[in-house]
Amino acid sequence: MRLRRCHCVVIQPRERFTIDLELMLRETPRLASTFEWVALAAHLDAEVRVDLDEIAVLGKVSAHAWTDRSQLEYEHPTQTLQSLEAKGLLVAEHTATANADDSVRTTHWEGLSAVAHRHLRWRDIDSERERGRFQELVEGEPLAHLGPPPATSVERGPPEARIALPGTPASPLAALMARRVTCRNFDPVRPLAPDDLASVLGLVFGARAEATVTGVPVLKKGSPSAGGLHPTEAYLLVRRVDGVAPGLYHYHAVAHALEPLRQLEAAEADALALRFVAVQRYFLEAPVLVIYASRFERNFWKYRQHAKAYRATILDVGHLSQTLYLAATERGLAAFFTAAVNEVDIEAAFGLDPMTQGVIGVGGFGHRADTREEIEFDPLHAVWPA
Numbered sequence: 157m158r159l160r161r162c163h164c165v166v167i168q169p170r171e172r173f174t175i176d177l178e179l180m181l182r183e184t185p186r187l188a189s190t191f192e193w194v195a196l197a198a199h200l201d202a203e204v205r206v207d208l209d210e211i212a213v214l215g216k217v218s219a220h221a222w223t224d225r226s227q228l229e230y231e232h233p234t235q236t237l238q239s240l241e242a243k244g245l246l247v248a249e250h251t252a253t254a255n256a257d258d259s260v261r262t263t264h265w266e267g268l269s270a271v272a273h274r275h276l277r278w279r280d281i282d283s284e285r286e287r288g289r290f291q292e293l294v295e296g297e298p299l300a301h302l303g304p305p306p307a308t309s310v311e312r313g314p315p316e317a318r319i320a321l322p323g324t325p326a327s328p329l330a331a332l333m334a335r336r337v338t339c340r341n342f343d344p345v346r347p348l349a350p351d352d353l354a355s356v357l358g359l360v361f362g363a364r365a366e367a368t369v370t371g372v373p374v375l376k377k378g379s380p381s382a383g384g385l386h387p388t389e390a391y392l393l394v395r396r397v398d399g400v401a402p403g404l405y406h407y408h409a410v411a412h413a414l415e416p417l418r419q420l421e422a423a424e425a426d427a428l429a430l431r432f433v434a435v436q437r438y439f440l441e442a443p444v445l446v447i448y449a450s451r452f453e454r455n456f457w458k459y460r461q462h463a464k465a466y467r468a469t470i471l472d473v474g475h476l477s478q479t480l481y482l483a484a485t486e487r488g489l490a491a492f493f494t495a496a497v498n499e500v501d502i503e504a505a506f507g508l509d510p511m512t513q514g515v516i517g518v519g520g521f522g523h524r525a526d527t528r529e530e531i532e533f534d535p536l537h538a539v540w541p542a
């Protein structure tokens with residue numbers, strides 16, 4: 157049996173605070189600190205606690221070459237090796253842990269990005285509950301606790317030194333952008349027409365042309381994409397679209413077609429939608445949710461272990477989301493985007509491996525309700541009367 161170190165791991169010092177009753181009773185009550193090291197590996201969902209002996213051995217085992225266990229046992233304490241293997245930081249050949257580690261290697265992740273992506277994902281987070289906890293912590297007065305926010309704009313000289321620019325002329329694009337307001341009041345009853353679904357998906361995610369550039373097959377789409385690679389896939393949770401059964405789908409960018417993955421009962425679709433958007437109830441009534449999932453393997457195939465590659469995949473999603481906002485607004489629909497999502501739950505529903513196809517955010521679109529119950533940022537009264 158041969159072993160090697162996992163591909164990407166970051167060791168972090170941690171200080172945990174606990175209330176020590178004895179210290180509390182002293183004149184100046186203090187929190188007690190405990191210090192520990194944790195390992196965050198790109199192929200493991202959970203961080204693991206490690207000690208200094210384990211860290212020392214981990215630093216001496218190759219992550220590239222496989223080494224015979226007997227050779228390692230000759231060089232290092234068997235107990236430490238066993239503990240590292242049990243924690244998944246040393247990987248044995250032909251095991252499930254090795255497969256998970258392989259998906260990080262073969263996708264060509266840059267190490268820090270891989271660890272950040274894996275460990276910043278949410279599972280079963282309820283943002284309503286979190287908001288309540290935050291309000292309790294700041295005693296309902298966030299500004300008093302956070303202090304004043306940084307200014308809305310930056311000034312790099314005195315006002316008299318500024319060169320005034322002409323105003324932005326009226327145009328169809330300016331008018332369209334003025335009506336773009338993140339929607340938190342979707343019509344809870346009105347379904348989406350199939351034409352609206354098809355048009356928005358086609359404009360945002362559909363391929364306008366297929367080509368080969370320097371031997372690489374690429375697609376032309378309505379938004380820019382790093383390296384022209386278009387790694388972002390649209391997965392859908394359809395809830396109320398005429399003629400389309402509620403369920404999970406994948407949008408095929410070249411065929412401009414829906415690929416059915418799983419049909420859902422209405423109650424199950426509701427529960428999944430709520431979980432996907434971390435219990436932001438105001439997004440629940442959107443008739444269709446769009447999961448922006450980045451096929452990292454496609455971008456990283458070109459930008460291997462590249463410091464900017466992960467960032468580029470996220471920026472791609474930002475461009476697509478703005479295009480979706482505008483495409484929906486143009487059809488008289490409303491849209492939203494949220495980064496507060498339970499990635500792990502979405503991966504489970506769609507069968508996605510987080511290191512090869514990772515969830516970046518969730519959007520949605522549909523008809524806006526006639527009445528406003530939840531806040532929308534519309535200071536110009538472009539969609540809501542004053």
Ligand SMILES: Cc1cc2nc3c(=O)[nH]c(=O)nc-3n(C[C@H](O)[C@H](O)[C@H](O)COP(=O)(O)O)c2cc1C
Nearest residue numbers: 336337338339340436493494495496497532533534
């Ligand atoms: C990256 C990103 C993340 C966002 N996350 C959330 C979110 O978690 N919840 C939410 O209600 N809105 C979210 N929004 C929407 C913003 O709150 C919204 O854009 C902002 O309030 C300005 O309003 P506007 O889009 O109508 O101009 C997000 C927007 C972006 C671009």
